[in-house]
Amino acid sequence: MIDRRGLVAVLGPVFVLAVVGIVGSLGSVDPALEVEFRSALVSVAIVVALYVFVGNAGVVSFGHVSFVAVGAFAAGVMTIPVELKPTITPGLFSLLGDHSVGNAASLVLAAAVGGVFALLVGIPLMRLSGLAASIATFAVLGVTYNILNNWTKIGPGPLTLTTVPETTGLLQATLGAIAVVFVAFAYQRSRFGRKLRAAREDSAAARAAGIDVRRERLWAFALSGALSGFAGGLLVHLAGTLQARDVYLDLTFLTLAMLVVGGVGSLWGAVVGALAVSALDSFLLRAESGEIGVVNDLLGKPLWGGSRLVGVAIFMAVVLVLLPNGLTRGREFRLPRFRRGRAGPQEAAA
Amino acid sequence: MSEHVQTLVDAVALGSIYALMAVGIGLVFGVLRLVNFAYGQLIMAGAYALALTNDQPVLVSIALCFAVVLALSLAMEFAAFRPLRGASPTTMLVATFAISYLLQSIALVRFGAIGKIIVVIPRLSEPVTIGSVNIRWITIVTILVAIGVFAALTLLLTKTTIGLQMRAASIDPQTARLLGVRANAVITTAVLVSGVIAAIVAVILPMAVPERLLVGPDYALRETIIVLVGVVVGGIDRLLTATLGGFTMGLAVGLLAGFLPSSGTWPFTSSVYLDSAVFMLVIIVLLLRPEGLFIRGRQAALERV
Numbered sequence: 001m002i003d004r005r006g007l008v009a010v011l012g013p014v015f016v017l018a019v020v021g022i023v024g025s026l027g028s029v030d031p032a033l034e035v036e037f038r039s040a041l042v043s044v045a046i047v048v049a050l051y052v053f054v055g056n057a058g059v060v061s062f063g064h065v066s067f068v069a070v071g072a073f074a075a076g077v078m079t080i081p082v083e084l085k086p087t088i089t090p091g092l093f094s095l096l097g098d099h100s101v102g103n104a105a106s107l108v109l110a111a112a113v114g115g116v117f118a119l120l121v122g123i124p125l126m127r128l129s130g131l132a133a134s135i136a137t138f139a140v141l142g143v144t145y146n147i148l149n150n151w152t153k154i155g156p157g158p159l160t161l162t163t164v165p166e167t168t169g170l171l172q173a174t175l176g177a178i179a180v181v182f183v184a185f186a187y188q189r190s191r192f193g194r195k196l197r198a199a200r201e202d203s204a205a206a207r208a209a210g211i212d213v214r215r216e217r218l219w220a221f222a223l224s225g226a227l228s229g230f231a232g233g234l235l236v237h238l239a240g241t242l243q244a245r246d247v248y249l250d251l252t253f254l255t256l257a258m259l260v261v262g263g264v265g266s267l268w269g270a271v272v273g274a275l276a277v278s279a280l281d282s283f284l285l286r287a288e289s290g291e292i293g294v295v296n297d298l299l300g301k302p303l304w305g306g307s308r309l310v311g312v313a314i315f316m317a318v319v320l321v322l323l324p325n326g327l328t329r330g331r332e333f334r335l336p337r338f339r340r341g342r343a344g345p346q347e348a349a350a
Numbered sequence: 351m352s353e354h355v356q357t358l359v360d361a362v363a364l365g366s367i368y369a370l371m372a373v374g375i376g377l378v379f380g381v382l383r384l385v386n387f388a389y390g391q392l393i394m395a396g397a398y399a400l401a402l403t404n405d406q407p408v409l410v411s412i413a414l415c416f417a418v419v420l421a422l423s424l425a426m427e428f429a430a431f432r433p434l435r436g437a438s439p440t441t442m443l444v445a446t447f448a449i450s451y452l453l454q455s456i457a458l459v460r461f462g463a464i465g466k467i468i469v470v471i472p473r474l475s476e477p478v479t480i481g482s483v484n485i486r487w488i489t490i491v492t493i494l495v496a497i498g499v500f501a502a503l504t505l506l507l508t509k510t511t512i513g514l515q516m517r518a519a520s521i522d523p524q525t526a527r528l529l530g531v532r533a534n535a536v537i538t539t540a541v542l543v544s545g546v547i548a549a550i551v552a553v554i555l556p557m558a559v560p561e562r563l564l565v566g567p568d569y570a571l572r573e574t575i576i577v578l579v580g581v582v583v584g585g586i587d588r589l590l591t592a593t594l595g596g597f598t599m600g601l602a603v604g605l606l607a608g609f610l611p612s613s614g615t616w617p618f619t620s621s622v623y624l625d626s627a628v629f630m631l632v633i634i635v636l637l638l639r640p641e642g643l644f645i646r647g648r649q650a651a652l653e654r655v
Contacts (some may be wrong), residue, residue: 060440061445124633127640131439132582135385138575139629146625148616237506249571253451258443306459312450320445325568 001070002087010185013271014178014332021174040278041173042234044271045180047258051270052184053220056193058200059130062252063137064228066144067118068246071110072230076164076236079106084163091152105245107233115222122221124325149244155312163244168237176234180227184267196220257316263326267334283327352482361604363489365597366496371577371598374547376589379519380520381540383439387446391453395422397565401466408471416549423545457567465564468556475557478646488557512539583635585642594644602628
């Protein structure tokens, strides 16, 4: 089934992610940087999940962070120790308040909740044409944020969810990201993935060939929602705290920027984009806090607070104008033709 | 009874504001096939211009607001829209999303997260009593301004050469160009008209909507999202249906805000869940009429956008 090139296309990103995980775990790295490695890997998981729909269907979704959000809150609420729940999130339904599950089960739960939610909202949304569907996904994001931010029967509402076990160490982050990459790859090589990619290239021709574009999009949306939910589970276990605001427009922008910068059309693009923008983001964050000497010397002071998003937005806009297909130009990972053993092109940036 | 009338009038005023925004977005979409997510940030820029000139005479302040918004519109056209011409609608939508974030972040760096109060014409916020109904002057002014803008726009589109060219370009850009319509002139005009409308909204919004009295980096963002969704629900292909979509969203938000109780534990039952209630209505409409609420017939159902 899988030829050599296909094997390279999936093992390349996996290798890069493993390298990121190993570099992050080296003892010499300081703990603050280690957190950034972990969060970069979780970003990869979110962006690859987003890519499963956006990349294969060619339809941008602004609503995927909703699935990340429900996954994160489901995993978070269900892993807080039962005795702490009355203080952290009072007012839960008794079904949620009286039970807790372990780390692994919470990730499965997050994926299930994300997938079911995506399937339900996908049914009306996937009836729309591409651009209209993109914009309508904002409605999903709006509803999700609004409810998570207010309804105290299913979560903390406007409060912050805390005391979630911080189980997303480097190992879990790396394995999680790799698992998402494998699922995404398996999907895009499957019959369903190929049908959807055909429809992306020429929707009329695909229809004429008997492909039910709406149904294929819906499956991709649901799978992508499940992976997003799973990634949300990784996210909540990363810092141990979560607010509805953390999984709203800023994260939507950041993850879309990552996908677009890397290249919407390929799995490799999603991975590269997530790592590149994470690296830029970490760099700018440090420059803001005055930890980068060069920037201090250049400006005479640390970078202005809030420049982080300016930098990411400029980077994204420039890439969009100069390289509309992203850094990878929509190609999958390939070994260089004649020379072997060259280091992966992007991990140096992370 | 009278409070129902009051809610209705307020809702119509909100609908007028959203309809204005929908026209601004729809005009640019017509000629460029570009959904401008950064439209709200034009309004934000105008609102900052107003807030920073509170101590100046009101006409100076408003003139400055128009100048800033128009300059920013042109900057967007030349720096972003023009290089992206011919890109897929999706790429352009994502690009304007990035521009919106860029402008928000710049506002955050420059002005901070704390909102600045906007004072335009305080007298307009005073109520006037008609029968037993109390209405603020600004509500009436908003509705009249919207009617005026739509009348002027209709004249522009139907009675002038550039208006005719704009309509031609939005129906079939290639043929229009073959027939001698200068694409850049038409697009720049559309961007400028859309900018004028953004400036008008920037002046009206702080007075008409009490929550928008303070301008911060995410000013008008919520409105933009609601209007964009409304434009899609109405039917983005045509200016009229897009505008009606925007108006309907404003009307729905206004009516739900007036009639939902202020408390309630379940989602969609209290005004805390206003956004959810509105967007749920949207999803229901999409289920029933995926081709657009105001589009007649089913011919638009295929991928045209």
